Amino acid sequence: GENVEQHPSTLSVQEGDSAVIKCTYSDSASNYFPWYKQELGKRPQLIIDIRSNVGEKKDQRIAVTLNKTAKHFSLHITETQPEDSAVYFCAASGGYSSASKIIFGSGTRLSIRP
Amino acid sequence: GAVVSQHPSWVICKSGTSVKIECRSLDFQATTMFWYRQFPKQSLMLMATSNEGSKATYEQGVEKDKFLINHASLTLSTLTVTSAHPEDSSFYICSASDVEVGRIRRDTQYFGPGTRLTVL
Numbered sequence: 001g002e003n004v005e006q007h008p009s010t011l012s013v014q015e016g017d018s019a020v021i022k023c024t025y026s027d028s029a030s031n032y033f034p035w036y037k038q039e040l041g042k043r044p045q046l047i048i049d050i051r052s053n054v055g056e057k058k059d060q061r062i063a064v065t066l067n068k069t070a071k072h073f074s075l076h077i078t079e080t081q082p083e084d085s086a087v088y089f090c091a092a093s094g095g096y097s098s099a100s101k102i103i104f105g106s107g108t109r110l111s112i113r114p
Numbered sequence: 115g116a117v118v119s120q121h122p123s124w125v126i127c128k129s130g131t132s133v134k135i136e137c138r139s140l141d142f143q144a145t146t147m148f149w150y151r152q153f154p155k156q157s158l159m160l161m162a163t164s165n166e167g168s169k170a171t172y173e174q175g176v177e178k179d180k181f182l183i184n185h186a187s188l189t190l191s192t193l194t195v196t197s198a199h200p201e202d203s204s205f206y207i208c209s210a211s212d213v214e215v216g217r218i219r220r221d222t223q224y225f226g227p228g229t230r231l232t233v234l
Contacts, residue, residue, distance in 0.1 A: 034222070043207060043225040044158065089157060101148060102209075102223055104157045 002027040004092050006105030014113050019077045021108045023090035026071065030094040033066060033073050034102065038087045047088075048075070077110075085112045116142050118210050120226035127198055128234055134194045135229045137208030143188035144210035148223065149181075152205040164191045198233045205230050 003026040013019045025033075031052035036044035050057045050064045050073065057064050063076040077084055090105040117140040127133050137147055146165050150158040162172045162183050170183035182194040191210075195202055209223040 041205075041228075041230075043227050045225075046222065049222070101160055101163055103160065106157045 002030055002092055002094060002103040004090060004103050004105040006090050006108060008108060009106065010109045010111070012111045012113060013080055015080055015082060017080055019080055019084070019110055021075045021088055021090065021110075022072065023074070023092075023105050024070075024072050025092040025103075027092070027094050028068075028071065030092040032093040032100065032102075033064070034091050034093070035062075035064060035075050036089045036091065036104075038089065038107075044089060080112050082112050082114060085110060116210070116212070116222075116224040118144075118208065118224045118226040120206075120208055120229050122229060123227060124230040124232075126232045126234065129199050130197055132194055132196045133198055133231060134192055135206055135208075135231075137191045137193070137210070137226050139189045139210045139212075139224070142210075142212050144191075144212055145188065146211050147185060147191040148209045148211075149183060149191075149193050150207045150209070152207060152228075158207060161193075195231065198231070200233045203231055203233045 006023045034049035035047050037047045038044045048059050048062050048064050050066050052068055055066055061078045066073045088108045091102045093100040093102045119138045119140055121136045125133055148163055149161045151161050152158045160173050161176045162170045164170045164183045164185040166185045166188050172178045180196055185191040205228050207228040208226045211223045
């Protein structure tokens with residue numbers, strides 16, 4: 001089955017700087033890679049996703065890159081703000097079906113220093 | 115966007131009792147629902163995949179006789195934790211997906227708000 005590894009487990013950056021979180025996946029059939037932001041006690045919120053036919057996607061301050069060959073994908077947050085502090089999870093899903101299960105990475109606790 | 119609700123939002127029960135958690139898709143039909151468990155400071159671990167009208171598929175290591183899943187309609191799935199023990203205390207989150215094209219994306223999962231279970 002799919003295995004998703006995520007690094008780092010914790011990340012502290014100065015407000016205004018960029019933050020990068022990296023993930024790898026094991027199943028080459030995976031073709032959907034969502035990123036979630038979770039605040040304490042809340043549900044995960046989808047912040048951006050990328051499919052295997054695209055190498056990069058950007059939405060305002062957030063961007064995601066995908067390297068299918070290396071089975072790596074990364075989340076980039078620029079101009080970080082205090083409200084970006086949360087736990088971020090990468091995930092991977094395989095197969096062409098909305099019933100595909102999503103496997104989560106271990107999470108990155110991002111702290112933004114004022 | 116698509117909305118998924120869960121009930122109750124939190125529950126405290128005594129050891130040995132059973133607890134039922136409901137997951138509902140409010141504005142779309144969910145052919146598939148997923149149940150996750152999240153321990154403090156850990157990731158979401160998939161417990162089972164629930165398909166409407168058929169038996170749930172459990173992940174390795176999840177006891178199907180302890181965590182009963184029923185997906186009786188296209189908008190409702192339930193998870194029953196039977197004979198709960200303190201080690202079952204966790205945050206249980208469901209998600210739902212749909213095959214409908216258009217507004218609801220095929221492979222996006224929509225998460226419920228979670229249920230915090232505390233077993234005394």
